[in-house]
Amino acid sequence: MTKIISTHSFRGGxxxxxxxxxxxxxxxxxxxxxxxxxxxxxxxxVHVIFGLSETTVKHTLNDYLWGKCKIEEAIHxxxxxxxxxxSVYLIPSSxxxxxxxxILREGYDADDMHNVxxxxxxxxxxxxxxxDTHPGLNEETxxxxxxxxxxxxxxxxxxxxxxxxxxxxxxxxxxxVPEVCLxxxxxxxxxxxxxxxxxxxxxxxxxxxxxxxxxxxxxQNASSxxxxxxxPEHQFSQGISRLVEHLLR
Numbered sequence: 001m002t003k004i005i006s007t008h009s010f011r012g013g014x015x016x017x018x019x020x021x022x023x024x025x026x027x028x029x030x031x032x033x034x035x036x037x038x039x040x041x042x043x044x045x046v047h048v049i050f051g052l053s054e055t056t057v058k059h060t061l062n063d064y065l066w067g068k069c070k071i072e073e074a075i076h077x078x079x080x081x082x083x084x085x086x087s088v089y090l091i092p093s094s095x096x097x098x099x100x101x102x103i104l105r106e107g108y109d110a111d112d113m114h115n116v117x118x119x120x121x122x123x124x125x126x127x128x129x130x131x132d133t134h135p136g137l138n139e140e141t142x143x144x145x146x147x148x149x150x151x152x153x154x155x156x157x158x159x160x161x162x163x164x165x166x167x168x169x170x171x172x173x174x175x176x177v178p179e180v181c182l183x184x185x186x187x188x189x190x191x192x193x194x195x196x197x198x199x200x201x202x203x204x205x206x207x208x209x210x211x212x213x214x215x216x217x218x219x220q221n222a223s224s225x226x227x228x229x230x231x232p233e234h235q236f237s238q239g240i241s242r243l244v245e246h247l248l249r
Contacts, residue, residue, distance in 0.1 A: 062102075
């Protein structure tokens, strides 16, 4: 049975998409068939991490929602691990300004998004579906959270993120999400990770699956590629490994 995992943050800029992409690749290295949906339709970005551009993407999530293509035409295989037979398949959202404006103006039927989840899982016989959600809480985000087996909430160690995360944790509780775990990202180097972990776990009564210091190496990478493929021994990559181990348990 396919495990559905949503990655969410209450505000933008937490590094949620970068974490999602790296988790997807590492799951594939564990032999999993992984699908990623860029559910941040208003400000998509996962495609950049996998080296896709407007010229290399013919069909997107938007096209499928508007009935312009079949699900297979919107799926792009972005990573394949030959040693384990794992793969990552991405359905990107459109980066064309006209398409984003249309979504903002007209919206879409939430049932159609549910069909995307179902059809991608069926089309590629997925072990894991990762949904990179839009920051904040809106209709598409609530739909993603509702269907999730696991909700990963990414936050930074600041008061605005702390308050927003409290709201998201409570919403997930009311929606009866089976598992909620936290990832704390962009932690200043002066902060002790163990202290941050204890503080966050005590505040939300949820496990912290991974913690990441603010890294110049990640900043220089600028989401231009999947970081763990370039620097598998880096502290960030080790944190991704701990997060994947948590998800596989």
